[in-house]
Amino acid sequence: MKHLNRRDFIRALGLTSLAAAGFGRASSQPIHEGSMVVGKITASARGGAAFLEDGKVVQPRREIPVFRDTDVLVVGGGTAGVVSALAARRAGVNVTLVERYGCFGGLWTAGLVLIVLCTHIPGGGKRRKMVQGIGDEILGRINSLKYGAINYTPDGPHDATTDPEAAKYILAKMLREEGVDIVLHSWVTNAIMDGDAITGVLFESKAGCMAVRAKVVIDATGDGDVFDAAGAESIPHVHRIGLVHRLGNVPDGKAPEGLNLGGATPVPGVRWVNMQGPQGDCLDVQTLTTCELDAREAIWSKLKQIQDTPGYENVFLLDVASQLGVRASRTLVGTQELRLEDTLEQKPCPDVVGIGGTYSFLKDLACPIPYGTLVPKRIDNLLATGRCVAADNTMLNYTRLIAPCMLTGHAAGAAAALAVQENATPRNISVAALQGLLKKQGAYLG
């Protein structure tokens, strides 16, 4: 058995700079309660400490070790990122997926936004499932777990709601089954550019800065951190920032007026409570800090109100999301934009790469998503997916939801794989071939 600990990791990284770092075991040190001394670190990817130059803080100029060299790099392991990694890998290319937290699913799991909206459209008294393919496969597998999901039906009246831990488990399991190269606990800091083409991304981790080079990069960060670093044009937004929590021991039945007990989850007695929160700039760390602290206080005062209500004394706070509920930050300026008018007028969408179910402002209509919403205008070898795809100020409230993220994820992954195989930039791949691949992978395109 291999022991994996921080120092091993760092040393392996620093000394070898190899794609597949091996974790050497410290040889002869005695072990005390699991801890052991592993020797001196001889090199690091930091290139030394930052220093002052004319009163300004300056980083040392240094070579960045290349940690991976891959076909498709997916940045962000949220819903869209995971689905794109699976799609690209299934299409037969090597995929590296980098995630800043220790689990997959992003806002769907760590953010505790448990309801999967926009999977169906109404029709003929029953509902018709629009979101198929990999996204639906994930939901099906979560549903097969005990307490994994509720309301997951082909034509039922309600939207599926999943258990966050079940979703994290299934997402990781599927990624490993497909052989996706997973890198956790690493935070994107910059793009590696060759003119207008992105050739990789820099990450910060406990081991310092590292590079992953790739033929195609998929920005599944939600905030468009990669395409912004690459110099792609984007639109900044402010939106409400909330923080979701779950309550346990909630009695069945209708909640008294004025008491928000949220929505049902697969676990009996547990409910998830959404929060709208104040509008703010999600890219500003001070805003995020204030929102996080204020929201946590608000959750406790709301809990007290619930516990003061007769019959609800035993309700407890199960958990607060470990990820702040950021709704919108940057959206890409794509070669196409998802626009409300086009959807409501049901304008023909020849470049459709996914059809989503309906949502409040879509008047029972399905929503075709064109390929161009994922493609930056100028930057090559780059695709956006998930919350940050090109959408107008209304439609971003659609593309940010879980099911549409599954669709844009699937499309981005398949497109990236095609681009690698055709040795082309994603902007120039054949959309017909992409649609063929998506259909082969089970997607519904009308």
Added chain:
Amino acid sequence: MTFFPPRTGYRLAILVFLEVCAVCLPPVVLRYALPALSPFLFLCTVMATQAVGLSLSALLALPMLGFVIWRRRGFCRYFCPVGWLVELCAKARPSADSTYSRVPQFGQWAALLTLGGAIASLPLFLLLDPLALFTGAAGAAHIAFPAQVACATGLAAVLILSLVFPLLWCKRLCPLGATQDLLAELNAALARRASSNASETAKPDLKLARRAFLGLGGGMAVSALAVRAPRAADEHRLRPPGAVAETRFSAVCIRCGNCVRSCPSNIIQPGLRPPNWALLLVPELHFDANYCLETCNACGLGCPTGAITALPLDEKNNWRIGLAQIQQTGCLLTEEKECSACALVCPRKAIVEEFSRETYTTMVRVDAEQCNGCGACVAACPPRVIGVIPAALYGNARESGGEAQRLPDRAAGFDRAV
């Protein structure tokens, strides 16, 4: 007495042409012009609004008024489509007696009562105007089922009556025909008075004056008793943008259905369940499926009587139909669910989200300064907790033709929300 020159084929062709026009052409062309020709409707509108506006209606009706005074029953002879239809019906029974010398002049009484009623805001028999009947029936095909039947019933009844009693409608019942008789009689009386001594003419003049006094006075009295401003909240109805004040609206509206047909959103519907019978078929707004488009002012342009003022587009958009009200219980956002449907669709950005730091919740609020009551938010709201309350209910509507209902003009136009 023969009203019509015997050229039925020619007139039938014109009639068919009119019908085709009424169905096919935009409202302004024929549906507007035809009722606007009626001197009876014109007089009632003048009585009801107590003003002669410089409208197309006045431009068409004033020369017609002069013409029928000069040429007795000139309208019937040359213009009335219902008259032509009635005459066609009469041809079905050529042997029937159609003198009706012993039948009283119901039409004159109807005309006088209606004119009197119009002064007190309820023109009692306005709906019997043949042009209103014809226009209503001609476009009934464009209206949804129950109202369709109601609009087409009047003309059908006249024609069935004419099959049984040929020409009875034209000679004794039609208020428009009778108005022309009254005008001609008045003209003749004035002429006699001017030309000869008083003793000769005293008797017929007195008869006319007595009839006018009783008719107009009776109409005023009945209307004054019947008409009242809506009091209870559920008696108020939303009226199309540009509608004159509520108490006058039912007096000026001839229920021709032009506004109903011209509305691309189908939000204008003839009132089938009005709070009182005087408001039957008077157009109401219903925002169940659509709203008053910021790109449309067709209803005012198509109104032949000025019940709905013809407003330029920007003025129409600044007209306050009502005020949106959001019921917080049931609002998804209040319940912390994902929704901003109302704020997103509002063409005037009149719905704003408000975050409360105390309760750490977000609510949507209507900016009363900006909201014109177009209803865009009503159908957009998933839990349907938004309604529009009529302008009169929130206090600043006056009886002065709705002037106070206009919003302050804004320097710049407003963008459609995206």
